[in-house]
Amino acid sequence: MSLLLVLDLVGTFVFAISGATAGVARRLDLFGILVLSFVAGNVGGIIRDILIGSVPPAAISDWRYLAVSLLAGLITFYWYSAVARLRSPVLVFDAAGLALFAVSGAQKALAFGLNPVMAALLGMLTGVGGGMMRDILVAEIPTVLRADLYAIAALAGAAVVVIGNVLQLPPTATTIIGALLCFGLRLMAIHRGWHLPIAKWPERSSSQKHGPDDETM
Amino acid sequence: MSLLLVLDLVGTFVFAISGATAGVARRLDLFGILVLSFVAGNVGGIIRDILIGSVPPAAISDWRYLAVSLLAGLITFYWYSAVARLRSPVLVFDAAGLALFAVSGAQKALAFGLNPVMAALLGMLTGVGGGMMRDILVAEIPTVLRADLYAIAALAGAAVVVIGNVLQLPPTATTIIGALLCFGLRLMAIHRGWHLPIAKWPERSSSQKHGPDDETM
Amino acid sequence: MSLLLVLDLVGTFVFAISGATAGVARRLDLFGILVLSFVAGNVGGIIRDILIGSVPPAAISDWRYLAVSLLAGLITFYWYSAVARLRSPVLVFDAAGLALFAVSGAQKALAFGLNPVMAALLGMLTGVGGGMMRDILVAEIPTVLRADLYAIAALAGAAVVVIGNVLQLPPTATTIIGALLCFGLRLMAIHRGWHLPIAKWPERSSSQKHGPDDETM
Numbered sequence: 133m134s135l136l137l138v139l140d141l142v143g144t145f146v147f148a149i150s151g152a153t154a155g156v157a158r159r160l161d162l163f164g165i166l167v168l169s170f171v172a173g174n175v176g177g178i179i180r181d182i183l184i185g186s187v188p189p190a191a192i193s194d195w196r197y198l199a200v201s202l203l204a205g206l207i208t209f210y211w212y213s214a215v216a217r218l219r220s221p222v223l224v225f226d227a228a229g230l231a232l233f234a235v236s237g238a239q240k241a242l243a244f245g246l247n248p249v250m251a252a253l254l255g256m257l258t259g260v261g262g263g264m265m266r267d268i269l270v271a272e273i274p275t276v277l278r279a280d281l282y283a284i285a286a287l288a289g290a291a292v293v294v295i296g297n298v299l300q301l302p303p304t305a306t307t308i309i310g311a312l313l314c315f316g317l318r319l320m321a322i323h324r325g326w327h328l329p330i331a332k333w334p335e336r337s338s339s340q341k342h343g344p345d346d347e348t349m
Numbered sequence: 350m351s352l353l354l355v356l357d358l359v360g361t362f363v364f365a366i367s368g369a370t371a372g373v374a375r376r377l378d379l380f381g382i383l384v385l386s387f388v389a390g391n392v393g394g395i396i397r398d399i400l401i402g403s404v405p406p407a408a409i410s411d412w413r414y415l416a417v418s419l420l421a422g423l424i425t426f427y428w429y430s431a432v433a434r435l436r437s438p439v440l441v442f443d444a445a446g447l448a449l450f451a452v453s454g455a456q457k458a459l460a461f462g463l464n465p466v467m468a469a470l471l472g473m474l475t476g477v478g479g480g481m482m483r484d485i486l487v488a489e490i491p492t493v494l495r496a497d498l499y500a501i502a503a504l505a506g507a508a509v510v511v512i513g514n515v516l517q518l519p520p521t522a523t524t525i526i527g528a529l530l531c532f533g534l535r536l537m538a539i540h541r542g543w544h545l546p547i548a549k550w551p552e553r554s555s556s557q558k559h560g561p562d563d564e565t566m
Numbered sequence: 567m568s569l570l571l572v573l574d575l576v577g578t579f580v581f582a583i584s585g586a587t588a589g590v591a592r593r594l595d596l597f598g599i600l601v602l603s604f605v606a607g608n609v610g611g612i613i614r615d616i617l618i619g620s621v622p623p624a625a626i627s628d629w630r631y632l633a634v635s636l637l638a639g640l641i642t643f644y645w646y647s648a649v650a651r652l653r654s655p656v657l658v659f660d661a662a663g664l665a666l667f668a669v670s671g672a673q674k675a676l677a678f679g680l681n682p683v684m685a686a687l688l689g690m691l692t693g694v695g696g697g698m699m700r701d702i703l704v705a706e707i708p709t710v711l712r713a714d715l716y717a718i719a720a721l722a723g724a725a726v727v728v729i730g731n732v733l734q735l736p737p738t739a740t741t742i743i744g745a746l747l748c749f750g751l752r753l754m755a756i757h758r759g760w761h762l763p764i765a766k767w768p769e770r771s772s773s774q775k776h777g778p779d780d781e782t783m
Contacts, residue, residue, distance in 0.1 A: 195467065330594065
């Protein structure tokens, strides 16, 4: 079992915990929680594999992704109080999972011949896709669309891998550097409350909750 | 026209009715109702076909799936009061559709070379996918994540097919047994109110509606 | 650069503006707005390409779709007040984008050997898919399920292309006629408030907001 696979499964595990926690918080039953575990841990990779034409996706054809996801869901289900107390360690693991998925996703996209810009974006998508689908399933606006540099950190990590590939640098080194950059950016964003700017809002409507209703044109 | 195709189209029809009913209840126009009919009746099979690499999916390349879906949508649209009164018969048809999609989905996944565990899960996904997408489109948490043994019944039916395949039992027999098991489990769950356990909730936050906001980590 | 590609990118641009506007109205940060821009401008085409087996999708493999989407997002972000005032011109561009995506989507589906009915529906899906996904991401019932002849206009335009193909008429002529028909229908629907019928509602429950809760069966 390669180091990359180990790290990949660790990433799946921590993302699956985030899905299971969302399910418990909404009082879903055990099955719903396991579904959210699998979705949060694997949908990012599944979407990437479908887009690059690598079917069936690894998360479907390799049973270990499923096993790790279900394990995370069961642990969260039976020890929810303990997991809920772990908020800060879980955030660190989550950042680690994001970092790894971003770099491994970018590498896989490059291996399938995508152009560098789209490879970096697919790396980012691999990192954030599971959390987006988790939030869609519980009928919320995905947190990644709001959260502190979450996707930007993934994009930065994936970009390092892609730039290294273009410059023909050794892939192991750029993978490690990319993962560390993503991990560090995300932790800094959490601890310092970094976030991206939001658009200036027309004065006339600043008191409305969702803004004007013309957004859907 | 094979028996399997007939049963498949019957399943599509009853699921399409569930989609159309959801659309009428939200006062969508005729087009929106027909879209929800098609989605509820076919998205489970479409996702399965994309995941196993069988494109274009059968629901796209065979016009009969579309015709049956639209017919169900039109009937619901023009005779909504009658359909709404049929609640209990429709639940029985819905359980039948679930049973059939679960076993046919598992067989198709096996035919495309997936491992047994994922084939069973894809059978389950075929059964529940349409309903999940229907609920996502109307901005709700999918009922399958909450409902009484709905997905578990589908998984059990698909598992029978897969186990039969591993043990090289005659596929016709295992298909019938798997479908009957799923159908029976689902009906029993409805009539007796069976459901899966939900996680124990920390005492401190039991009065909140959605639970603590830390679920997205 | 062919005329078709130019028109396609214009369509992507105006749809991306609709996505960015939705993001600004919900106070998302810059990244969230750019994601919604890309989603609204490209998801329709991506889903079509996945369904017909053309992977990686053009929106992933050709960097210009991304560039145009990001440009639209940035313009909306920095000049939101100006864009919001443009409501009526944007509606016209949006109708033009819908028209073009519908006819080009139908042509691509025909080129991949789909049957005429599904080719017309995939043309429609190409036109409306981006807006549907945009609304799912911001946790709303997609407007296309409600709006004035939006999808029907796309379907009409796509149908002209498909019928022309069946009758072996010159494709350039049918493409132009189909696009004009879609564009005209949509503008007429906006200006005159045309809409499709909705189902008659049982009297007993007409005072409820969402209707009876039995829609999910």
